[in-house]
Amino acid sequence: MSEIFGGNFTQQEPIPEEGIEAAIAVMRHGRLHRYNTVAGEIAEAALLEEEFAEATGARYCLAVASGGYAITTALRAVGVKPGDPVLTNAFTLAPVPGAIASLGAVPVYVGVTEGLVIDLSDLRAKIGKAKVLLLSHMRGHICDMDELMRICGASGVTVIEDCAHTMGAQWHGTYSGRFGTFGCYSTQTYKHMNSGEGGLLISDDTDAMARAIMMSGSYMLFDRHRAAPPPEAFAQIKYETPNISGRMDNLRAAILRPQLRLLTEQCGKWNARYRVVEAGLRDTPGMTLIDRPEEESFVASSFQFLLLDWPADRIRAVVARCAARGVELKWFGASEPVGFTSKYDSWKYAPHPAMPQTDRILAGIMDMRLPLTFSLDDCAQIARIIRAEVSAVWQQQAAES
Numbered sequence: 001m002s003e004i005f006g007g008n009f010t011q012q013e014p015i016p017e018e019g020i021e022a023a024i025a026v027m028r029h030g031r032l033h034r035y036n037t038v039a040g041e042i043a044e045a046a047l048l049e050e051e052f053a054e055a056t057g058a059r060y061c062l063a064v065a066s067g068g069y070a071i072t073t074a075l076r077a078v079g080v081k082p083g084d085p086v087l088t089n090a091f092t093l094a095p096v097p098g099a100i101a102s103l104g105a106v107p108v109y110v111g112v113t114e115g116l117v118i119d120l121s122d123l124r125a126k127i128g129k130a131k132v133l134l135l136s137h138m139r140g141h142i143c144d145m146d147e148l149m150r151i152c153g154a155s156g157v158t159v160i161e162d163c164a165h166t167m168g169a170q171w172h173g174t175y176s177g178r179f180g181t182f183g184c185y186s187t188q189t190y191k192h193m194n195s196g197e198g199g200l201l202i203s204d205d206t207d208a209m210a211r212a213i214m215m216s217g218s219y220m221l222f223d224r225h226r227a228a229p230p231p232e233a234f235a236q237i238k239y240e241t242p243n244i245s246g247r248m249d250n251l252r253a254a255i256l257r258p259q260l261r262l263l264t265e266q267c268g269k270w271n272a273r274y275r276v277v278e279a280g281l282r283d284t285p286g287m288t289l290i291d292r293p294e295e296e297s298f299v300a301s302s303f304q305f306l307l308l309d310w311p312a313d314r315i316r317a318v319v320a321r322c323a324a325r326g327v328e329l330k331w332f333g334a335s336e337p338v339g340f341t342s343k344y345d346s347w348k349y350a351p352h353p354a355m356p357q358t359d360r361i362l363a364g365i366m367d368m369r370l371p372l373t374f375s376l377d378d379c380a381q382i383a384r385i386i387r388a389e390v391s392a393v394w395q396q397q398a399a400e401s
């Protein structure tokens with residue numbers, strides 16, 4: 001009898017008790033809006049911003065309604081206007097080109113390498129096409145950030161980092177989100193901290209952050225922020241910046257603050273799970289594992305491997321056989337967007353010239369979530385199942401050819 005995995009790939013851990021109690025306290029006093037405070041009170045949202053800025057080493061932090069809102073606000077704050085081209089990853093998810101398109105701007109896709117990071121030679125080739133790069137650290141894979149910043153710096157291209165998958169991760173000892181003008185995070189349920197919906201924005205840029213705070217809907221209450229530019233920074237900006245409300249409320253901030261205190265510990269747990277899956281899949285015939293560079297301190301809340309140059313029907317067979325044994329694999333090569341996966345050319349609102357090298361890699365990317373509700377034994381079992389099914393399809397294919 002072959003073993004079947006019984007776990008749920010989308011089940012996150014409960015909110016820590018401390019977060020539940022803090023949320024109940026906010027509901028009891030009723031002051032959920034971040035600017036609704038009594039004398040001497042500091043709003044949970046302001047405290048979260050202060051603590052997240054401290055945790056990442058950023059000067060400023062703004063808590064907002066979603067990760068997508070964080071990205072659009074960052075793009076607006078650095079001056080992206082309708083019609084502007086914005087460089088971004090071809091290996092991506094819907095909210096990223098969506099954020100660019102929501103401003104009336106135009107995504108210009110940059111390819112992906114076999115290491116699942118942005119292709120720096122393609123970036124060099126396209127760098128003159130735009131003034132801004134929205135860099136998505138897709139599925140937690142971080143490119144050579146030193147080189148990327150050199151390329152962008154030399155051409156005067158502003159970098160915005162989408163860190164939805166790299167909260168807590170570092171390149172060469174620097175937190176992801178600290179290289180670009182803005183780092184954008186999501187605190188939606190599937191990310192590294194869970195408030196249902198939510199986002200965070202960090203920056204050292206005084207004017208850009210002042211604009212972001214005005215946009216988020218601070219009215220003239222920006223002096224209630226703590227990890228924010230001083231009131232003088234708003235003197236002119238407050239008259240010039242449209243309000244596009246997208247604040248975070250105190251309830252979500254209260255849920256997040258205890259999770260932030262646990263973040264480093266949680267990151268260690270994700271990586272322990274990742275290493276068990278990686279060890280279990282090592283040297284599977286036909287499978288390519290992703291090499292993780294030494295400079296990259298990643299946070300592996302998901303796992304990817306490649307079935308490079310496999311025919312589509314064989315990949316579908318692997319997905320179906322794993323699914324029959326309880327293991328949910330997502331395939332980035334499917335022609336139709338499915339669930340949370342999609343391809344750059346799924347989005348017909350944006351130009352998508354053919355990218356054959358990128359298509360070859362996307363066609364082989366297999367992706368799996370690793371929630372912390374899985375034990376290390378669960379991870380070992382998942383790896384055994386994938387290994388068995390990939391091997392079976394691979395052998396079948398070899399026998400037939």
Ligand SMILES: *Cc1c(COP(=O)(O)O)cnc(C)c1O
Nearest residue numbers: 066067068093095162164186188
């Ligand atoms: C989830 C996600 C976002 C957007 O976050 P939301 O909070 O859902 O708006 C942006 N980029 C990537 C890569 C994501 O996975």
